[in-house]
Amino acid sequence: MVDESTRKTLSNIPLLQTKAGPRDKDLWIQRLKEEYQSLIKYVQNNKEADNDWFRLESNKEGTRWFGKCWFIHNLLKYEFDIEFDIPVTYPHTAPEIALPELDGKTAKMYRGGKICLSDHFKPLWARNVPRFGLSHAMALGLGPWLAVEVPDLINRGAITYREKQVENAS
Amino acid sequence: MATVEELKAKIVQLEMKLEAAQQKGPKRHKIDVMSSEVVDSNPYSRLMALKRMGIVDNYENIRNFTVAVVGVGGVGSVTAEMLTRCGIGRLLLFDYDKVELANMNRLFFQPHQAGLSKVAAAAETLRDINPDVDIKTYNYNITTVDNFQNFMDTISTESLIGGQVDLLLSCVDNFEARYAINTACNELNQCWIESGVSENAVSGHIQLVIPGETACFACAPPLVVASNIDEKTLKKDGVCAASLPTTMGVIAGLLVQNTLKYLLKFGQTSNYLGYSALTDFFPTMRLKPNPVCNDNYCKIRQKEFEARPKVIELVKEEEDEKPLHEDNDWGISLVDESANEPEAKTQMVDGISLEYSLSNDNDVPKSSKTAQDDVNLEDLIAQMKSI
Numbered sequence: 001m002v003d004e005s006t007r008k009t010l011s012n013i014p015l016l017q018t019k020a021g022p023r024d025k026d027l028w029i030q031r032l033k034e035e036y037q038s039l040i041k042y043v044q045n046n047k048e049a050d051n052d053w054f055r056l057e058s059n060k061e062g063t064r065w066f067g068k069c070w071f072i073h074n075l076l077k078y079e080f081d082i083e084f085d086i087p088v089t090y091p092h093t094a095p096e097i098a099l100p101e102l103d104g105k106t107a108k109m110y111r112g113g114k115i116c117l118s119d120h121f122k123p124l125w126a127r128n129v130p131r132f133g134l135s136h137a138m139a140l141g142l143g144p145w146l147a148v149e150v151p152d153l154i155n156r157g158a159i160t161y162r163e164k165q166v167e168n169a170s
Numbered sequence: 171m172a173t174v175e176e177l178k179a180k181i182v183q184l185e186m187k188l189e190a191a192q193q194k195g196p197k198r199h200k201i202d203v204m205s206s207e208v209v210d211s212n213p214y215s216r217l218m219a220l221k222r223m224g225i226v227d228n229y230e231n232i233r234n235f236t237v238a239v240v241g242v243g244g245v246g247s248v249t250a251e252m253l254t255r256c257g258i259g260r261l262l263l264f265d266y267d268k269v270e271l272a273n274m275n276r277l278f279f280q281p282h283q284a285g286l287s288k289v290a291a292a293a294e295t296l297r298d299i300n301p302d303v304d305i306k307t308y309n310y311n312i313t314t315v316d317n318f319q320n321f322m323d324t325i326s327t328e329s330l331i332g333g334q335v336d337l338l339l340s341c342v343d344n345f346e347a348r349y350a351i352n353t354a355c356n357e358l359n360q361c362w363i364e365s366g367v368s369e370n371a372v373s374g375h376i377q378l379v380i381p382g383e384t385a386c387f388a389c390a391p392p393l394v395v396a397s398n399i400d401e402k403t404l405k406k407d408g409v410c411a412a413s414l415p416t417t418m419g420v421i422a423g424l425l426v427q428n429t430l431k432y433l434l435k436f437g438q439t440s441n442y443l444g445y446s447a448l449t450d451f452f453p454t455m456r457l458k459p460n461p462v463c464n465d466n467y468c469k470i471r472q473k474e475f476e477a478r479p480k481v482i483e484l485v486k487e488e489e490d491e492k493p494l495h496e497d498n499d500w501g502i503s504l505v506d507e508s509a510n511e512p513e514a515k516t517q518m519v520d521g522i523s524l525e526y527s528l529s530n531d532n533d534v535p536k537s538s539k540t541a542q543d544d545v546n547l548e549d550l551i552a553q554m555k556s557i
Contacts, residue, residue: 029547033545036550036551036553036554037545037550043557044557047557056554057555058551063315085311086315087314087346087350088313088314088318088350089313089352092349092388092464096344096346110344110411
């Protein structure tokens, strides 16, 4: 189900422990700390492997997240904004990651630019509650989606390379 | 450039058009009491005839009920229309989406409504169809932290008598929203019916959830979302979700039928009813709540249900069946071979299988330590920003 390189990436992302959602007050703070620690480690891993591909930050309650991800295709860097809310039922349900600017450009998306995760990611997530966190959602949800969709979007001419993107990203 | 005369003529033309558009024919007025009088002008005569036919004792009671419909899409809009035509007392409509032309393969919405919020567009049409129904609209996403409390408050106070709604119907199209509804309904002890149509548009189901008494949405792993497939096959041709007006209409019909039976207490209310379009197969079953359900309120409701005295359903005594074969000269008997079989998987009705089973929580790797108490959240946020 998961290929070898993904398995390796996955084994280096710290798992989480606290089963708590945004309605759980103090426990949620604990969960949020774990989320940040896991994300920081994952981004550091990516940097070390020369595969840095996203940044995320949240509001202070940790309920709304936003950031950027980028994808290299034929030596050109394409960058997209990320945004999502933490649902009240988190972590039983995964966040619905959205790339708003791609809304309407691919069929593998729900309204508002929410990427389609139902087949490749949600069963995995459900089996790993509460150990998976946002870093896992990035590695197993958004990562594979970008790898499949972005080259296709480029080939179909649905997105084109923009010079400015590189300046913003660097 | 057009001359003044030309423009004046144009104005006259448009005014006539406007007048014609405003006169949409006679509007139906509110009716105080449902009558069973059989005349062409009575919109309730065929419904009240259900009493004469001996199907429903108390049809006019439908006006006392409040039903919340969450999700006003392919299934929800048709559900709302059916309830409106049935003369339900009050309808609460929840949805945050807008009508799009891509929705036109489904029923109810019309092209000229594109761009309007689904709840506003639906309310307008429904009030036209039956002004007796009190329709309230809520245009927000129930799964976010900000809106969830308002959703819970609305469900628990917006019935016709200022209390909890009589039934909530889930017509949403995603797992997250279903889980949010389930959480709210377990907390509020609110009966609801879940409905769904599969992403390939050829199967669907309805499921009655009475907290503590029947399985909630978190009790059993969902039967639809999951399928273990290779990442390489992720790239499916075409769209993420297909939809057919037929399947959605069937499911909406089953949903409202069950709603009417539940509210007006006639016939048998189904606990679970599936629909497989390709084989025209309708599995039914009863789902018991899971004693180790993930939802804490579900477990509380289960305990409450256990503590309540049970209503013993009267079962017709069946006559003692005579042995199939009166004589058995050869001493033939059936041997139970099932003992040798490996432990059976969770028993499901024919045609339904679990897509995955939950792993045991005990095999959590203990090595993975993350948060210590001495770290500060602000520091972590700052650290993440500075990477």
